[in-house]
Amino acid sequence: MSAPTLAGLIGAALVGLGLYGLITNPQPLRKILAFNLIGSGVFLLFGIIARKGAAAGFVADPVPQAMVITGIVVAFSASALAIALVLRLFQETGRVTLRPDASAGPPANGADT
Amino acid sequence: MTDFLLAAAGFILFTVAVGLIRILGGPSNADRMMAAQLLGTGGITSLLLVASATGVHGVEDVALGLALLAAFASVAFVNSAAPPEPDDPQRANGG
Amino acid sequence: MSVLQALDIGLAALVLAVAVWTIFAREAFAAVVGYVAYGLLLSIVWVRLFAVDVALTEAAIGSGVTGVLLIGAAARLREAEMAAADEQPSEPQRFWASFLCVLVTLALAGVVLSLPDPAPTLAPEAAQKLAGTGLGNPITAVLIAFRSFDTMLEKVVLVLAVVGVWSLAPDRYWGGAPGAPRAARPESTLAFLAQLLPPFGILIGIHIFWVGADEPGGAFQGGAILAAMWMITMMARLTEAPPVSSIWLRLALIAGPAVFLATGVAGVAMASGFFAYPAGFAKPLILFIEAFMTLSIAVTLPMLVAGPPRRLPRR
Amino acid sequence: MSLVLDILTIMAICAGAFFFFAGTVGLLRFPDALSRLHALTKADNLGLGLVVLGLLPRTGSLFASLKLVAVWALIQLAGATAAQLIARAARRKGPAP
Numbered sequence: 001m002s003a004p005t006l007a008g009l010i011g012a013a014l015v016g017l018g019l020y021g022l023i024t025n026p027q028p029l030r031k032i033l034a035f036n037l038i039g040s041g042v043f044l045l046f047g048i049i050a051r052k053g054a055a056a057g058f059v060a061d062p063v064p065q066a067m068v069i070t071g072i073v074v075a076f077s078a079s080a081l082a083i084a085l086v087l088r089l090f091q092e093t094g095r096v097t098l099r100p101d102a103s104a105g106p107p108a109n110g111a112d113t
Numbered sequence: 114m115t116d117f118l119l120a121a122a123g124f125i126l127f128t129v130a131v132g133l134i135r136i137l138g139g140p141s142n143a144d145r146m147m148a149a150q151l152l153g154t155g156g157i158t159s160l161l162l163v164a165s166a167t168g169v170h171g172v173e174d175v176a177l178g179l180a181l182l183a184a185f186a187s188v189a190f191v192n193s194a195a196p197p198e199p200d201d202p203q204r205a206n207g208g
Numbered sequence: 209m210s211v212l213q214a215l216d217i218g219l220a221a222l223v224l225a226v227a228v229w230t231i232f233a234r235e236a237f238a239a240v241v242g243y244v245a246y247g248l249l250l251s252i253v254w255v256r257l258f259a260v261d262v263a264l265t266e267a268a269i270g271s272g273v274t275g276v277l278l279i280g281a282a283a284r285l286r287e288a289e290m291a292a293a294d295e296q297p298s299e300p301q302r303f304w305a306s307f308l309c310v311l312v313t314l315a316l317a318g319v320v321l322s323l324p325d326p327a328p329t330l331a332p333e334a335a336q337k338l339a340g341t342g343l344g345n346p347i348t349a350v351l352i353a354f355r356s357f358d359t360m361l362e363k364v365v366l367v368l369a370v371v372g373v374w375s376l377a378p379d380r381y382w383g384g385a386p387g388a389p390r391a392a393r394p395e396s397t398l399a400f401l402a403q404l405l406p407p408f409g410i411l412i413g414i415h416i417f418w419v420g421a422d423e424p425g426g427a428f429q430g431g432a433i434l435a436a437m438w439m440i441t442m443m444a445r446l447t448e449a450p451p452v453s454s455i456w457l458r459l460a461l462i463a464g465p466a467v468f469l470a471t472g473v474a475g476v477a478m479a480s481g482f483f484a485y486p487a488g489f490a491k492p493l494i495l496f497i498e499a500f501m502t503l504s505i506a507v508t509l510p511m512l513v514a515g516p517p518r519r520l521p522r523r
Numbered sequence: 524m525s526l527v528l529d530i531l532t533i534m535a536i537c538a539g540a541f542f543f544f545a546g547t548v549g550l551l552r553f554p555d556a557l558s559r560l561h562a563l564t565k566a567d568n569l570g571l572g573l574v575v576l577g578l579l580p581r582t583g584s585l586f587a588s589l590k591l592v593a594v595w596a597l598i599q600l601a602g603a604t605a606a607q608l609i610a611r612a613a614r615r616k617g618p619a620p
Contacts, residue, residue, distance in 0.1 A: 003216045003256050008320035010220045010253070014227055016313030021231035023305040026295040029236050029285055033243050033278070037227055040250060047257045048320065053329030056336075059169075059258040062346035063330040066355060069265045069347070070362045073428055073505075076269050077369035080512035083281045084373040087515065096288040097295060114529060116211040121536045123215040125543045125570070126252075130222050132547035133245055137229055137238055143556050143613040145241045147563050150605055151550060153271070154567045154598055155543055156248045158574045161591070162536070163215070164255055165581050171260045171424035173582075173590040174416055175251060178267045178429070180594040181409050182436055184401060184601035184608075186244050186275040188443055191398070191608040192391045193283030397611075401604040408597065 004051040011044030028086045028096050032079055039075045043068045115166045122162035129155030146190045153183045216256060223249050236289045240282045244275045260424035261347045264416070268429045269509075272436035276443070277513045342491035344422030351426065352494045356483045360472065363465035363501060366508045370461060374452055377516035383453040386511065387518030394445050402444030409437035417502045421491065427464075427498040431505025439510045449510075452517050457507065464504030468497050528580040535577030542570035556613040560606050567602030571595055 014037050021034030046064040053061030090096050129152045136148035157179050164172035226246045233239040247270030254263035282289070297305070334346045334354065343349045351359045377384075391398055417430030441447040450457045471493060472483040479486040485493050542565055549562020575595045582588045 003212075005320060006216050006220050007253055007257055008323070009317055010223055012313050012316035012320055013224055015316055016309040017224075017227055017231055019312055020305055020309040023308075024297050024302055025231070026297070027236060027289045027292045029278075029281060029289055030231075030239060033230055033239055036243070037230065037246075040246075043262075044253070045316065045320070047254065047259055047262065049323070049327050050259060051257045052323060052325055052327035053331055054258075055326065055329045055331040056334070058331045058335065058346060061327075061329045061331045062334050062350045063355075065259050065262055066347050066350035066359075068259070068262050069351065069426075069428055070359060072262070072265050072269060074362055074365055076274060076509070077366050077512060079274070080277055081369045081372045083277060084376050084512075084515050087281060087284065088376045090285055090288050094288070095291060096285055097292045114532075117533060118536070119211045119215050121540050121574075123211070123218055124540050125574075126215075126222070127218060128540075128544045128547040129566075130225075132550045134225060134229070135551055137233070137242055141556065141613065142237055142241075143609050144550075144559065145238055146605075146609055146612075147556075147559060148550060149241050149245050150602070150609070151546055151563050151566055152245050153248060154571050154602065156252060157594065157598065158539070158543070158571050160252050160255060161578055161594070162574065163252065165578055167212070167256075169255055169258055169260060172255055172263075173587050173594070174412075174419070174423075174425060175255065175260060175263045175267050176594045177412055177590055177597070178264060178416070178433055179248065179251070179271060180597035180601065181405065181412055181433060182268070182272040182275075183598055184405075184605045185272050185436060185440070186241070186279060187605035187608055188398060188401070188440065189276040189279040191395075191612050192443055193279055395608070395611075397604050397607040401600065404600060408593075 004048040007044050007051075008048035011041045011048070014038070014041030014044065017041075026098070028089075028098060029083070032082050032086070035082075036075060036079060039071070043071055046071075118162045118166035122159040122166070125155050125162070126159040142190065146187050149186055150183070153179070153186075157183070219249070219252060219256070223253060236282045236285065237279075240278045243278060244271065247271055247274065261345070261426065261429070264424055264429045265432070268416075268432035268436070272432060273439065273509045273513055276439060280513075340487070340490065341485075341494065343494065345420060345424065345426070347424075348420050348426050348494070348498075352497060353485065353490065356468070356472065360465055360468045360483075363468060363504065366505070366512075367461055367465060370508055370511050373512060374516055377452075377518070381517040381520060383451060383521035384517040384519040385451045386449045386514035386516060391443060391445055398444040399446060402440045402446050405440055406437040409433055409440075413437065413502075413506070417498060420498065421495060427501040428505060431502040432509060434502065434506035435509035438506065439513060442510065442514070449514050451519075451521060453521065457511075460503055460507040461511070462504070464497075464501035467500040471497055532577040532580055535573045539570045539573030539577065542566050542573065546570060557610060560610055560613070564602055564606050567598055567606075571598050 018034045018037030018041060022031050025031055025034060046068045050060040050064040086096055133148045133152045136144050157176050161176050226242050230239050230242040230246060233242060251263040251266040254266055338346055338349050341349045341353045413430045413433035416425040417427055420426030442449055475484040476482055546562050546566025550559050553559045553562055572595050575591045579588050
């Protein structure tokens with residue numbers, strides 16, 4: 001099996017694994033990690049298409065690679081925003097649960113509402 | 114020669130990875146950080162060996178970037194031992 | 209089986225093992241450390257796919273800013289995450305989730321195995337147009353010349369993310385400085401590192417930006433390394449995060465997309481159309497845009513990690 | 524000449540790989556955090572240093588060789604300071620029990 005195919009299969013497995021974590025992990029921070037795993041799996045799928053598209057003297061097709069680079073930066077900014085939201089939730093309520101029925105926790109000291 | 118370089122890369126990667134997987138479970142967070150640090154160095158080493166064996170160009174810069182940032186996780190770990198920010202709810206009523 | 213194949217299979221198993229750890233570890237901190245290690249392994253995978261530019265991005269962002277962001281968050285949320293861990297989904301829910309995930313994986317694996325070889329590719333077109341840009345690195349050409357609108361919008365996304373993070377500030381802190389990730393008290397070892405590293409880091413960051421025109425590198429990768437250098441001086445308490453009302457900070461944040469957009473609009477008058485570069489001037493223009501983008505990324509990433517304002521504004 | 528260089532490469536890389544092996548064994552077998560840290564820094568310093576030494580004859584240009592040496596120097600710096608910082612954190616019993 002060639003290296004690109006193998007990387008593609010890892011990518012497929014990572015998407016599945018990340019999806020499982022996203023659904024079953026109750027903690028928001030773990031969900032963010034899982035979501036990033038899905039993202040990197042998708043990037044690897046792009047990577048094999050790039051590698052298999054090697055032509056015209058390039059070792060890999062530059063277009064999917066450029067899209068992956070853009071994607072990595074966007075994924076980072078989305079994670080940073082998500083983490084800022086979780087931290088703010090924690091500041092407000094003292095807990096980070098995503099359960100809809102969970103009422104606000106003990107009053108946070110000094111946090112504005 | 115190529116096979117030797119690849120075998121060396123594989124050997125180094127696997128020794129440090131075995132360490133990582135064994136140590137991620139603990140005992141303490143400091144140990145986890147050490148395992149990550151060792152994997153960082155081992156990873157850079159294998160990266161250089163693999164690139165030299167497969168003839169990929171420009172990998173020195175990747176290694177340079179990784180080496181430059183090698184201490185960052187450890188620094189963040191040590192900083193995270195800082196007392197809570199003034200606005201955080203008390204740790205004790207976190208649940 | 210050759211040695212290379214054995215190495216590839218081993219590397220694949222390792223990446224998967226660390227990913228499994230990240231999902232199933234009991235403690236959030238252990239999962240985060242696993243994720244940082246995972247990012248490093250991934251850059252080796254990218255080198256095996258001959259995508260050095262991507263490996264460089266993964267290395268620069270994955271091991272610098274992402275690690276600081278996640279480890280800091282995991283430490284602050286430790287107890288709350290522990291408490292949330294009790295809300296595990298029920299057995300049938302897990303079963304159906306794993307069933308769905310196996311299906312998704314199998315479908316994707318089927319796609320991977322049935323991909324035509326060679327895959328459809330835009331490489332010949334990119335190679336053909338590359339000469340017109342004067343660049344040697346096709347990926348930089350795709351990013352800044354062929355798909356420039358896309359890249360410009362991606363810069364806008366970064367600015368929007370900063371706006372989103374800042375908008376989470378409590379009212380009384382608006383205009384103050386973010387609570388940058390920093391040590392509890394000044395530490396001499398950390399200060400030593402933060403004094404010694406940035407000179408090299410700035411040199412390497414600018415080098416990576418500069419060679420990006422012809423070799424692996426570019427504005428993202430160089431900017432991410434410069435960002436990390438600013439962050440380590442903040443972490444060692446050698447510098448303070450600037451208040452969000454600072455005009456210089458705001459100018460630096462938007463410099464990249466603004467210059468990019470202005471150049472694109474100027475293309476309507478000076479060249480053949482929106483985001484077109486005049487013939488012969490493509491390379492200097494691209495480097496000009498990239499220089500401002502590097503600056504903006506170097507400022508944006510630490511601001512994303514630092515979070516919303518947490519200090520009272522100076523009056 | 525190239526044979527001599529090849530032998531140098533093989534010897535240096537083998538020695539480097541040994542230090543990584545030793546570092547991992549130390550990480551797994553030593554009883555307390557500080558001795559584990561001791562084992563770890565050996566791998567950082569000597570393991571990577573010897574492998575870089577072994578790869579130097581194979582780089583095409585002087586600039587690439589300089590970069591490899593810079594990688595080693597940076598890892599020295601990172602390893603030394605990270606070891607100090609982790610050791611201090613471990614002595615404070617770390618943030619979490």
